[in-house]
Amino acid sequence: MDLKQHIRSIPDFPKPGILFYDISTLLAHPQAWQATVDRLAEAVMEHKPDILAGIESRGFLVAAPLALKLGLGFAMVRKKGKLPGKTIPYTYDLEYGSDTIEVQADAFHEGQRVVLLDDLLATGGTMKAAAELLRQSGADVRAAACIIELTFLKGREGLDIPVTTLIQYDD
Template sequence: MSQSTTGDIRSAIRSIPDYPRPGVVFRDITTLLGNARAFRRTVDEMVQPWPGAKIDKVAGIEARGFILGGAVAHQLGAGFVPIRKKGKLPHDTVSIAYSLEYGLDEIEMHRDAIAAGERVILVDDLIATGGTATAAVDLLHRIGAEVVAAVFVIDLPDLGGAEKLRRKGVTVRTLVQFEGE
């Protein structure tokens, strides 16, 4: 990706200091989503290098992963699968629990959303510690999906999430990085 593309995307992301707690800088993509040019560039970059590749589904993590994942699925001619917090899906689900710094959480997807062997790209806005993304990959593997890659707009490399996914054998693509939390 060119420096100008990275710069356009990076400059469209709002940074909010001391949110949700002192010392944390929140990376807000709502400004990127509201900027038509930056949003298009982001989606175009997220689908690279898979145009023409056989991608069956794009799985998006609640909630910003729904927006980005739906657009990526459209560009790739693939189906879209939402991965949600427990209790939000109306049909038969498969779920996985994972650890957070303050306890446990659980995500789920419809059991019939992806067939064994389907090629899937996981999408979300940001990879930080990797807890939710790692759980999503484990969930996808549990139902027999082939996780082709995990794609994020933002990487916070100091928190190690992208590296956790790489250690699980997942190709990780990120568009911009922000040092620190």
């Protein structure tokens, strides 16, 4: 199945000049969504994770059903102030300014093998920050996986973990 046929492109979203790759059409197609989860499961299992971590918010849509399929736990990487209880923050630089992401302090155990998931890899900044945050919490970050990669932004070049993507856009 060609998963790319199930991705909708929306021009000028969220602002003029941006072409947004929308996975909602993929999620709405049961066979395409099942094929996506199956392919990600195959890619993720080679890293032998103990738990999967999804990056807010579309990464939750990817990681949670995948964790269920694989019989693994699931943890959330969220924007600052969105998780209850004690959290571990990580602040990182953006092109203009900075952002902070967090995990719950007890989400990962020392040495626990983790694979990070998101819907899309663009510049890699958030993925890199999430990997560093998980390492600070004691996790052994083994790999990352995404449905879509915008290869022209070279996001994987800034990452020090293997990255698997199912669909690539070169421009």
